[in-house]
Amino acid sequence: MYSLLNIKAGDTLITEGTIQPYVFILKTGKLEVVKSNLNSRTKLGEILPGEFVAEMAYLGSTKVHQASVIAASDCELIQIQGEQLFDVLCANPVWLKALLRGLVNRLENANASQVKKVTFL
Secondary structure, three states: OEEEEEEOOOOEEEOOOOEOOEEEEEEEOOEEEEEEEOOEEEEEEEEOOOOEEOHHHHHOOOOEOOOEEEEOOOEEEEEEEHHHHHHHHHHOHHHHHHHHHHHHHHHHHHHHHHHHHOOOO
8 A cells, every 4th residue: 555665865756747646755854846947946845754745736636746856865755556545544544644734734834925925005
């Protein structure tokens, strides 16, 4: 249902614009989320141990990754077959809590950034 995956610093885990059949949990190391623009890349954020990777694309309707994920250091990840995600989460309630906390944090951050953009006349 899941396996361990090791990647080296500089390796690309996910490429923007692709569809991948896996969801990951970062066990050790650090990942960077980047978006490509013409001739440059913009760092959107970091993924730290305990956080999920690729769950947004898998749970979303399009399944296409909107950004690339690159290893900032050597990393160990738990690789979960996307189609078995719900079974794995039911068998590992701690992982389900981590997924829900991560989604709530992203929603709160998105809401906070929207509030900052609102100006009143």
